Amino acid sequence: MAVKKKKKKKKRKPSNMKGITIGGGGKRPTKSGAGMTKKGVDKYRRQNPGSKLKTAVTGKVKKGSKDAKRRKSYCARSAGQMKKFPKAAKNPNSRLRQARKRWRC
Numbered sequence: 001m002a003v004k005k006k007k008k009k010k011k012r013k014p015s016n017m018k019g020i021t022i023g024g025g026g027k028r029p030t031k032s033g034a035g036m037t038k039k040g041v042d043k044y045r046r047q048n049p050g051s052k053l054k055t056a057v058t059g060k061v062k063k064g065s066k067d068a069k070r071r072k073s074y075c076a077r078s079a080g081q082m083k084k085f086p087k088a089a090k091n092p093n094s095r096l097r098q099a100r101k102r103w104r105c
Contacts, residue, residue, distance in 0.1 A: 016044065016047065016048055017044070018047075019043070019047075020036070020040045020043055020044060024040075025037060025039045025040070026039055026040030026043055026044075027040055028102075030093055030094070030095055030098045031098075033056075033098055033099070033101065033102035034095040034096075034098035034099040034102060035055070035056050035098075035099045035102055035103075036053075036055060036056075037055070038055055041053050041054065041055050054070070056074075056099070056102055056103050057070050057071040057074070057103060057104075058102055058103065058104065071103055071104065071105075074103055074105070075100070075103060075105035078096065078099065078100050078103075078105060079105070081096055082096065082100075
């Protein structure tokens, strides 16, 4: 008789986004493009020293610039989220879709 080993459950990391809300001005509502505001990013960086979090790249950028690379990277990562969460991908008012629109993905 073989002894079965129990699988260990992975523990989730506590959220670093605690206290960053739409009402507090830290996040944009979905109607205005979702994502974080400058105020929210500043609060997050105070709570997490050494963080390199920045706001969305929304304007025109030169091809190959740092901002263009950030946008391309975000769009690639969020495309993966679209696959992982098909329900959000189908809803044009989801935070995911609105944020992608704001980033110009």
